[in-house]
Every structure is written in C-alpha cells, then in structure tokens.
Amino acid sequence: MQVDLNRSLTEQGPFDVFIHKLSDHLTKAGLGDKHSQQICKSVEDYLALHPHMLVLDPLQNVQCLLDRCTQYSLLEREPLNSLKDVFTPSFVELTSTDIDRNIKLLRESNVRFPIVCKPLVSHGSSMAHQMSIVFNEAGVKDVEPPCVAQTFINHDALLYKVFLIGDQHYIIERPSIKNLYPGGQKTVFFHSGDVSCANASSALNNMENMICSSVAVQLDPVKISRLVSVVRKLFNLSLFGIDVIVENKTGRYAIIDINTFPGYDGVPQMFEVLTDYIVRQMNAKEENVYETALNDLPISSYMSTTVRESERSEHSQEVAGCLNSSLNLDNAFSLEPAVKLDKAMRFRSSQVSHLQSCSPTIQESGVKPPSRAGTAVQQGEDLVSQCNGGIKLPILC
DSSP: OBOOTTSOHHHHOOOSEEEEOOHHHHHHHHTTOHHHHHHHHHHHHHHHHOTTSEEESOHHHHGGGSBHHHHHHHHHHTGGGGSTTEEOOOEEEEOOOOHHHHHHHHHHTTOOSSEEEEESBSSSSGGGGEEEEEOSGGGGGGOOSSEEEEEOOOOTTEEEEEEEETTEEEEEEEEOOOOOOOSSOOOEEEEHHHHHSTTOOOTTTOOTTOOOOSSOOOOOHHHHHHHHHHHHHHHTOSEEEEEEEEOTTTOOEEEEEEEESOOOTTOTTHHHHHHHHHHHHHHHHHHHHHHHHHTTSOGGGOBOOBOOHHHHHHHHHHHHHHHHHHHTGGGTTSSOSEEEEOSTTOOOGGGGGGGGGSOOOSOBOTTSOOOGGGBOOOOOTTTOEEOGGGOEEOOOO
16 A cells, blocks of 8 residues: 555554655755655654564665765776676766866866766756766866766667666666767757657657667676676665666676666566565565574474465465555556555564464474475464465465
8 A cells, every 4th residue: 555654654554565765755855855854754763663674675775876976986996896898987076166176077087078967866856867968178167066977988879777676687778879979069958868768759869870880789698687786786775777888889888877766667577576576575584583483482382384385376466466556557656655565474573472372273393393485373363364275374455
C-alpha cells in the first residue's frame, strides 16, 4: 500500500518491506527545505526503530548519488581502476562565476572542450536535468554554478542505460548527443530528457551528416557484468541505473551518471523481477533472524513444517499480487515516494522473544534446525493465516 509521508509511519505500520523514492526529499532537505527535512527525519527515526525491516534502498546509500561531484569522485578514487578500459570522464566542480578562476580549474583538472555542465544536484527538481555544452573558453561565461563540468566524450549518439534490480541488470539502448568538437560554437542549453529518452528527437541527437566510427558497437557482457558488480558494491544499492557510453575511437566504456530508482522503461517483466528479488531478500532476512533466535533457544523449542514447492510458488504469486496492487504498474514509479509491502514472509526480530512462549503445535524436529527456504514458524494466530492443505503460512495482507 502507498504510505502517506505526512502521517505517522507508526500508525500506518508495521512494515516488512519499505520501498521508497525519497531522493527528491533528501535533496531538498539538504538545501534547507523544512517540509522535506521533517519527512526525512520522520522516516529516519522510524527506520532506526526497526533495523530488521528490509529497506530498498538505505537512505545513507542513496545520498551518495544525490551530488554528482560526490558520485564521480567515489568512482574515480579506486573502484574503476580494477576494470580495464572503464573510466569516468575528467570533471571538476565549479562554484563561482569567476571566469578566469573556472578556466584555471578546468585546465588543472584536465577537463577538455567541449564540456558538459551539469547541476551539482542530480535529483530534486527538473532543474537537475538542465544542462549545457560549452565549446570554448569564451563560453565559460555561460556556466551556471554550482555545477560539475565534465569532458564530453564522443560516443556516436548512443547511450546505454544499465538498469539494476538487485543482482540482475538490463541494458536498454537510448539516443544520445551526437559527436561534437571544440570550436567557435555558442553554448547549447538542453534538458537531458529531450535528448536521451526513448524516441527522443532533438537537434543534439540528430545523426544526419555525423561521422561515426567504422566499427559497430557491441557491448561486452562480461565487461558490463564486472562494471555493474563494482558499482553495486561501491554504493551498496539494489535499485539504480548506470548511464554508460562507449568512446567512439577507443572503445572504452565511460560511466557518465548513476541514478537512484530509475523508471526502468524498456525493462522486460520488470515487475516480476522486482517481486522475485523482494521475496528472496525477505527469505534471506528471515533465515538470518530465525537462525539467530535458534542459537538462544533450547533444542525442544525448534519447530518446523515442510512447505510444498507448489505452495511456495503460490505464496510468491500472492506477494506479487499485493506488490502489483501497491505499485499500480501503469504508473509504477510516479507514486508518492514510499510504498509498503505488509506481512511479506513475516518474521520480525521484535517477535523473536515470543518463540519460547509459543505452543509447539507443529512437530518437533529434534536437534536439526529447519530449512527456512521451505518452512514457516507458527507464532500464534496474530502472525499466521490458515492456508489450503492445513499448513499455516505467513501471508501478505
């Protein structure tokens, strides 16, 4: 169900999974917006009180992507050094309107013309996507700080959106800016969505009369997989996208932006993949909490029952049904920032202390702990519901 961020989360909970797109509120809070600060504080306080709840994604990890200079700096420091022919184009943060100072910073940081100037904040408003291309030093007067100035890399007008859902990724090809060269042109201002959205048509991505590389680009799946692994490990996120271009003369892969919780436009069966990932993460969390609890219980307290494979499949479909209803796939990512899944594979740490007092109405299994991949713990009528076949399972409400 959709969460009302203007109401107490405690009144709307409890939650087992908290899926959000709070990036805009986080950005505005950092810029001093009182309303967004209040919302972020409320969410942070609630998450602190429920550390075992699955959160997609942790707020502190999302924050690393909200500032373009921060995300580029993190990428540049070490991670990409382990990957051959993968890089982040040279960049520098510009905070002043002093033209001479900015030209000096561009030279010192080896940022070469033409340059792309992007707002420092990557989320929070449509202004985050208002950019410009500067072709020469005379155009530096058009820079609107604070911004990040980045060397423009010719890539034959092809952008690859690499969308991640947990441990799976999908590559969607999009139009992009045509090859450009330094010269006497005037600064060009544009909105990135007008250039790189699906079916976007713009003078900037018009390939007519454009000289392209003679070799057709074929992405190396192994290299992309390694790139994804490095970036995912660096930012510790599950739902995000990586913008990748291929330098037309060298074939090197350049990461030019990373976005939290993208739209996933063009990803096949996105909903099913997301549902499956959530269920697997809930199972893993349940397993960890359960085994931790077992370590503190006497052997006689172990209780388990086997769940048939078909019933597990039915439960996953039930989880999917609730998620589908909550997200409303027709406008899946245009909802308010927070969505909850209520009672998904229910087993929370706050109830571990009740295990010893539960009646062992399910058969005791001796010293062998149950396999959580196919078991459920009966914790009382408040935690479980009767399913077909006489087996009690936690279900989505």
